[in-house]
Amino acid sequence: MGVFQLDPEVYRRYKDEVLALCNSFQKIHQPGLSDKQIAERLGLDERTVTEIRCVAERDCYPLDEWQRAIDFKRKAALEWAALTLKRPDLKPE
Amino acid sequence: MTLPADAAATLKRAALKGGAVVCGVADAAAFDALAPAGHRPADLLPGARAVVVVGGAAPREGDWAATSPWVLSTMGTTERIQSVGRRMAQWIESEWGYYALFVPPGTSSGDQPFLSLMLAAELAGVGSRSLAGPVLNREHGFMYWSAVITTAPLTADGPEAEPACPAPPCREMWEREGTTPCLRVCPLSDNGCLEGRITNGRAERTGYDAARCRTRVHTHWIPGFQKVLETTLDEPDKDKRKMLLYGDFMTRTLWAMTYSSTNIAQCFECMRVCPAAHGLKEMR
Amino acid sequence: MEPATSLETRVKSAGLAAGARVVGIAAVEAFRAAVPEGYRPEDILPGARSVIVAGGDGPTAGAWRCPDHRVMEITGYDLRENVAVHVMCDFIERELGHYAIQAPSLSVHGHEPPMSMMHAAELAGLGSRSLAAHIILNPEYGLLYYAALITTLPLEPDPPLAEPACPHPGCAAMYKRIGTTPCLRVCPACLTGSVKDNRIERSTYDRERCHSRAQTYGIGSFQKSLLQIVNEDDPERRHTMIHGDFFTKSLEAVGFFRDSIAQCFECMRVCPVGRKHRKLQ
Secondary structure: OOOOOOOOHHHHHHHHHHHHHHHOEEEEEOOOOOHHHHHHOOOHHHHHHHHHHHHHHOOOOOOHHHHHHHHHHHHHHHHHHHHHOOHHHOOOO | OOOOOOOOHHHHHHHHHOOOEEEEEEHHHOOOOOOOOOOOOHHOOOOOOOEEEEEEEOOOHHHHHHHHHHHHHEOOOOOOHHHHHHHHHHHHHHHOOEEEOOOOOEEEEEEEEEHHHHHHHOOOOOEEEEEOOOOEOOOOOOOOOEEEEOOOOOOOOOOOOOOOOOOHHHHHHHHHHHHHHHHHHHHHHHHEEEEEEEEOOOOEEEEEOHHHHHHOOOOOOOHHHHHHHHHHHHHHOOHHHHHHHHHHHHHHHHHHHHHHHOOOOOOOHHHHOOOOOOOOOOOO | OOOOOOHHHHHHHHHHHHOEEEEEEEEEHHHHHHOOOOOOHHHOOOOOOOEEEEEEEEEEOHOOOOOOHHHOOOOOOOOHHHHHHHHHHHHHHHHHHOOOOOOOOOOOOOOOOOOOOHHHHHOOOOOOOOOOOOEEEEEEOEEEEEEEEOOOOOOOOOOOOHHHHHHHOHHHHHHHHHHHHHHHHHOOOOOEEEEOOOOOEEEEEEEHHHHHHHOOHHHHHHHHHHHHHHOOOOOHHHHHHHHHHHHHHHHHHOOOHHOOOOOOOHHHOOOOOOHHOOOOO
């Protein structure tokens, strides 16, 4: 026996629902549910919901999204600097 | 430059002003009989004469009273006393012109520290070893330690004459039930870490499972990370590998490793029940 | 004869002297409405009566001007609000004899801390939620970082803000004109929202996408890279992945967390709230 390991089948079945109910995709002034509340709603135990949520948070976007993040920040910072520092030479291509 | 006559007292005042709760001085030579070669003061600082020990940054009364397990296990930290130790090393060098070496709080290899801070605290007379293991100060109980090795010829304080452990309630409990709070909460005989007895008013530890204790004090830490990594590499199913690497245990372990300066110690159960661990002040 | 200084003032003064930019107080009862059981201050410290919140400065004005986004990615912050919380905790326990703990805010199960510092800041009157990732904006200083303490000391709470900091009048006017605001325009990937009658009408925030930006190099990127690495059968490709820039930076971020806590500021860079404090010589 090792640390708690989630069955990939259980994960695949419930991950979208858990993500939708927790705080991953937020609407202002409408807090998401706790793991315990999600467990009650889906008929699972809390430990399983916690595990599904942890894996799903990390699994939500592929690693490509991280490269998009790098490109986004580089471009946004340069555009702002070009505008506010009045340095058109900084504007990204 | 020679030291002023009241050097030790001046040093201690500076340490307390800097944030230490207690400060003591140990004779560097006193480590020779008790510490393994390579882990004595002179091994780290040639010519070492004294080891200055500061203690502090103890969990607050509120921390012990908190019912959430995440308070102590995400807030247990030596960081606030280490900064005092660092400053004292700089202070000794700039004030007196003697060498001072701040003992790094990490390990030199494996699980071996550079110098045992617990032994240093004992030899500096600021605490004594408890049945549960941690060094307890008679007045303030459980606290964290930092040490500075120096060539300054400071007068040593010497070990405490009377240890904090066993506390009177524990002696009574031993007479009554043949156990103490710490032995009862974490018994070696029942998948715990501790075994011991009280003989003629002295605590005597007869068993300690250090490896098991490590899984509790460092539940989410480097050894756990290594184990999950090994399990993952041995797992042929790629989906199951994802469950391991993205799962709660690995994620929490990475948080603990990343925020290690505020999240070092993760089990306090022997100290939570210890009457000598919490200091003397009543809270509301 | 000098008037007696109130307990509230004494505690706040200790926090401000220790480096907090702002300090506010909330009553524990206020957390019950929106916080599920298990995550409330009274679940953490029995007998809790008050939550004191300290807000600390973010990047310096000079850092905001740097055209290289990598600078602010690893500028880090000095966690001064946490120092202020410790100082106030020590004051409360040592001088006033009441229990006080730093509120645990480190994530313990995925992206979930035991207690929300954002919500505590709102309830303590230090700021309000914004269109920009629902970041709590202080009306005077804009982006601040928050830490809190929980105590059994009963204190008079501060009221939540009467007027929300967001939308700024300039943003409300911009929305009326062109149907967007600076933050919504700069980061449509993470944010959507609308403004009506000078109030936030609707606002959504994709936290998981934001995570790839706010913590590009860190625990998440380390886990994702590691999974790719262990699943890569070709040893040469594995070698380039292990030693490449992305995995190396991820390890550095894990090792030097203090220098890389927050790594995306683009919604805040364009936010006018508090910007007057960033105009220096």
